[in-house]
Amino acid sequence: HLIQFCTFRLDGHLFGIDVRQVQEVLREVAITPVPLAADAVSGLFSLRGRNVPAVDLRRCLDFPDRSDDCPPVSLIVETSIGLIGLLADSIGDVLEPDPSEFEAAAENAGSEAQQIIGVYKLPQTLLRVLDLSQTVAKVMSGRLENVHQEAASHAGTIADSHPAGR
Numbered sequence: 001h002l003i004q005f006c007t008f009r010l011d012g013h014l015f016g017i018d019v020r021q022v023q024e025v026l027r028e029v030a031i032t033p034v035p036l037a038a039d040a041v042s043g044l045f046s047l048r049g050r051n052v053p054a055v056d057l058r059r060c061l062d063f064p065d066r067s068d069d070c071p072p073v074s075l076i077v078e079t080s081i082g083l084i085g086l087l088a089d090s091i092g093d094v095l096e097p098d099p100s101e102f103e104a105a106a107e108n109a110g111s112e113a114q115q116i117i118g119v120y121k122l123p124q125t126l127l128r129v130l131d132l133s134q135t136v137a138k139v140m141s142g143r144l145e146n147v148h149q150e151a152a153s154h155a156g157t158i159a160d161s162h163p164a165g166r
Helices: 134-141 142-155
Strands: 005-010 013-018 021-028 040-045 049-056 073-079 080-086 090-095 103-104 116-121 126-130
Touching: 005 073, 005 080, 005 126, 021 116, 040 080, 073 090, 090 103
Parallel strands: 013 126, 049 080
Antiparallel strands: 005 013, 005 090, 021 073, 040 049, 073 080, 103 116, 116 126
């Protein structure tokens, strides 16, 4: 059966995650920095009263930082540790690639490639499929737990960056 992917771009590359993992996409969020957070964690933002860690996928995948004049989009995903916002350069379409075009990632690849399940060969580009559980595990090893604790201690103090009804 076919899998649909919510696609996004990072540093010009096309990535995707299973569309069933994405709750929503936000175009702009106000992120509050958090002390002692992992390098990949840009901070927290409020989503309808819940403090959500903002995880910069560029940092997770060892890409250079995005320029300040290019605000990220946030893919809100439910993970084993709760809601997180994955920061990407831009959002793409929902794609349903042909399974015969899938190629699994090499098992002996570097640390960034360990977060990629594999690639789909599309007519104009490659679709890299992000392993969300590996990405979360990498960030957790870098103190994402501290961010969730910080979020709980600051409940209600972070301005809601996406009020319902907007």
